[in-house]
Amino acid sequence: MNPRANSFIFILVLLAFVCSSVRADSWALPQKKKYYSADKKYCLEVIPKQLESQLAYFEDKSEGRKDPGAVKGLKDNRAKAIFYELEGREYSKKREFPLVNEVSPVNALVSADGKHVVTFDNWHQVGYGDDVVVIYKSDGTLIRKFGLEDLFTKADIATFQSSVSSIWWGGDHYIDDKKGILNLKATAQQLFRELKIELATGSPLETKRDLFPELQLHFIVSVEPADAPANATPQEPRCAGGNVTFDATDALRISSEQLRSKVKKEILPPYPPIAKAAAAEGKIVVEVLLSKTGDVICARSLAGHPLLVGAAVQAVSYWKFEPFDTPESVSKVVGTLAVSFKLR
Numbered sequence: 001m002n003p004r005a006n007s008f009i010f011i012l013v014l015l016a017f018v019c020s021s022v023r024a025d026s027w028a029l030p031q032k033k034k035y036y037s038a039d040k041k042y043c044l045e046v047i048p049k050q051l052e053s054q055l056a057y058f059e060d061k062s063e064g065r066k067d068p069g070a071v072k073g074l075k076d077n078r079a080k081a082i083f084y085e086l087e088g089r090e091y092s093k094k095r096e097f098p099l100v101n102e103v104s105p106v107n108a109l110v111s112a113d114g115k116h117v118v119t120f121d122n123w124h125q126v127g128y129g130d131d132v133v134v135i136y137k138s139d140g141t142l143i144r145k146f147g148l149e150d151l152f153t154k155a156d157i158a159t160f161q162s163s164v165s166s167i168w169w170g171g172d173h174y175i176d177d178k179k180g181i182l183n184l185k186a187t188a189q190q191l192f193r194e195l196k197i198e199l200a201t202g203s204p205l206e207t208k209r210d211l212f213p214e215l216q217l218h219f220i221v222s223v224e225p226a227d228a229p230a231n232a233t234p235q236e237p238r239c240a241g242g243n244v245t246f247d248a249t250d251a252l253r254i255s256s257e258q259l260r261s262k263v264k265k266e267i268l269p270p271y272p273p274i275a276k277a278a279a280a281e282g283k284i285v286v287e288v289l290l291s292k293t294g295d296v297i298c299a300r301s302l303a304g305h306p307l308l309v310g311a312a313v314q315a316v317s318y319w320k321f322e323p324f325d326t327p328e329s330v331s332k333v334v335g336t337l338a339v340s341f342k343l344r
Contacts, residue, residue, distance in 0.1 A: 030104035042114040043084040048104030097140025112177035116199045127167025144202025158273040159188040159215040225256035226338030237300035238317045251332035259335035262321045269315035275307040284312035294321035312339035
């Protein structure tokens with residue numbers, strides 16, 4: 001990611017953090033917390049990685065630094081858990097083990113038989129990562145971890161409330177101790193649905209399907225010829241081989257109709273969830289630089305909604321075109337197309 005994009009993301013996250021009026025994005029430093037089984041016989045204490053400050057964490061993340069925000073000089077500074085069992089009137093420490101979370105989970109559950117613990121989400125990034133739901137044996141053995149995309153369809157994820165840093169997908173999860181089943185309670189616009197996962201194996205008991213079809217926005221993504229607008233402002237291109245130079249100096253410019261007629265393999269982009277949540281629609285004008293054999297060298301956006309341009313450019317960069325009949329002196333061609341996003 002380029003420095004400008006890093007800085008933009010950092011500013012967004014920082015603004016979200018400092019705005020105390022936006023409760024969902026106001027993150028205090030994570031603290032130790034204890035979670036108990038229903039009968040209080042077992043206890044899980046979650047100990048987060050120690051951070052210098054929220055600001056230090058976000059700055060290090062935006063710059064891609066290793067071990068972001070960590071207090072310097074501490075040994076074994078990572079998220080971990082301690083599992084206790086009640087013996088008489090006192091809790092006795094049984095084992096200690098590391099957690100997969102970078103800083104700390106947000107919540108946890110302990111089964112009544114003391115065999116399993118489950119953690120949920122990540123500090124400052126609810127709903128993101130491959131460890132949104134993590135099932136462990138109580139000795140620390142990892143059974144399975146899930147990202148939202150492992151549990152829910154893209155259409156369902158788009159219905160969840162989101163903020164700058166998080167996707168607020170559920171809560172009030174619970175364990176059915178008699179059946180050994182984790183019940184996840186997903187919520188979207190005050191509607192609730194449950195997903196069941198077997199604790200012992202980490203296997204979902206149902207095939208992934210749309211849980212909130214009544215809330216989903218249907219959409220159309222289409223491609224059509226379009227000329228570059230007069231006031232076009234080219235954005236950073238997506239180029240093959242990591243080359244970020246869109247050099248069309250010696251390229252033969254062809255009409256958008258000619259370019260569209262040469263498409264051999266077309267990949268339509270998915271509707272970005274954040275764009276659906278914001279009801280963003282519109283036409284993205286994409287300029288494509290190609291070899292005369294029909295391979296995409298670079299693609300970049302010339303105009304369009306900022307929440308949609310990335311998906312459009314990424315999709316077009318994977319297209320294939322028929323070879324172009326050009327003079328021998330011409331090695332590249334360039335032209336424009338429009339990718340249109342429409343909610344319905």
